[in-house]
Amino acid sequence: MLEMKILAIVTVTVLLFMGQSCNTKTEAKQENMKTNENELNAIFPKGEKGSEEWFTGNAYPTSLVEADSILTTVAGNVYFEPGARSNWHTHPSGQILIITDGIGYHQIEGQPIEIIKKGDVVKCPPNVRHWHGASHDVGLQQLYVIPNTEKGIVAWKEAVTDEEYSNLK
Amino acid sequence: MLEMKILAIVTVTVLLFMGQSCNTKTEAKQENMKTNENELNAIFPKGEKGSEEWFTGNAYPTSLVEADSILTTVAGNVYFEPGARSNWHTHPSGQILIITDGIGYHQIEGQPIEIIKKGDVVKCPPNVRHWHGASHDVGLQQLYVIPNTEKGIVAWKEAVTDEEYSNLK
Numbered sequence: 001m002l003e004m005k006i007l008a009i010v011t012v013t014v015l016l017f018m019g020q021s022c023n024t025k026t027e028a029k030q031e032n033m034k035t036n037e038n039e040l041n042a043i044f045p046k047g048e049k050g051s052e053e054w055f056t057g058n059a060y061p062t063s064l065v066e067a068d069s070i071l072t073t074v075a076g077n078v079y080f081e082p083g084a085r086s087n088w089h090t091h092p093s094g095q096i097l098i099i100t101d102g103i104g105y106h107q108i109e110g111q112p113i114e115i116i117k118k119g120d121v122v123k124c125p126p127n128v129r130h131w132h133g134a135s136h137d138v139g140l141q142q143l144y145v146i147p148n149t150e151k152g153i154v155a156w157k158e159a160v161t162d163e164e165y166s167n168l169k
Numbered sequence: 170m171l172e173m174k175i176l177a178i179v180t181v182t183v184l185l186f187m188g189q190s191c192n193t194k195t196e197a198k199q200e201n202m203k204t205n206e207n208e209l210n211a212i213f214p215k216g217e218k219g220s221e222e223w224f225t226g227n228a229y230p231t232s233l234v235e236a237d238s239i240l241t242t243v244a245g246n247v248y249f250e251p252g253a254r255s256n257w258h259t260h261p262s263g264q265i266l267i268i269t270d271g272i273g274y275h276q277i278e279g280q281p282i283e284i285i286k287k288g289d290v291v292k293c294p295p296n297v298r299h300w301h302g303a304s305h306d307v308g309l310q311q312l313y314v315i316p317n318t319e320k321g322i323v324a325w326k327e328a329v330t331d332e333e334y335s336n337l338k
Contacts, residue, residue, distance in 0.1 A: 096242065
């Protein structure tokens with residue numbers, strides 16, 4: 001009987017140990033998933049929150065290449081938290097957007113909102129009103145390139161309303 | 170005595186189980202480290218291996234924006250495996266490199282090799298000979314932007330020798 005008792009105690013101990021081990025692994029996995037969902041791959045410093053004059057929500061623009069007379073090109077990154085977007089705006093020479101992570105929206109005035117995601121490249125023609133930003137639920141990391149800056153860089157317009165932002169078709 | 174025997178057997182079993190569990194975790198960790206070192210964050214499709222006419226080693230160029238008369242800008246990505254690099258070359262309007270992952274080298278003729286890494290942005294002036302590629306041990310993911318393509322895009326020159334490539338100061 002004593003042997004049976006010892007065996008029972010040790011068996012319970014082993015089962016508890018195995019259970020503990022499994023729980024730890026599950027928690028670690030869930031923690032990873034949470035991190036992956038909330039933190040996109042940040043290539044550049046996050047920097048300061050962009051002005052409410054030009055952005056709705058939490059957007060973090062970072063300049064990477066300043067305008068000069070040789071390359072006549074500016075480039076930078078914007079990290080948009082979910083729900084954040086630029087105002088409507090135009091570029092005298094157009095713009096290239098390169099999406100490095102996350103999911104977002106881009107709309108050229110008069111066209112439906114297009115969904116943009118990691119690896120996508122979109123172009124906006126000169127002097128055309130557009131806006132871009134994150135999707136409702138997932139943030140967006142996007143590079144922008146503005147060519148031929150001798151003609152100007154950007155002309156800011158009014159904010160994108162919640163109705164415009166949510167007008168997905 | 171029988172109890173002692175059972176206790177000894179079960180203790181050894183528990184220790185073996187714990188040992189097995191620890192080994193599994195260590196192997197998983199080492200596997201992750203290996204993956205992280207070998208696979209950089211790939212934002213764009215890897216595509217075809219670049220021609221030996223223009224690259225030494227395994228380089229994978231992917232065009233993202235083709236030249237047009239409106240944006241007059243080309244953009245693309247190159248993934249360089251460790252040791253791979255471009256030939257010497259020039260751009261009539263210069264070039265911007267944006268490093269999205271890994272570690273590499275960039276050299277403008279007559280200047281020392283500069284080490285470039287994730288988050289770095291480097292500019293090369295018009296009509297200046299330069300080359301860029303991965304470091305010896307770590308690959309490189311890099312975006313390139315070439316402005317004012319009405320003046321041309323690239324003029325390829327001779328390969329970077331092993332001696333030039335290894336001339337780090």
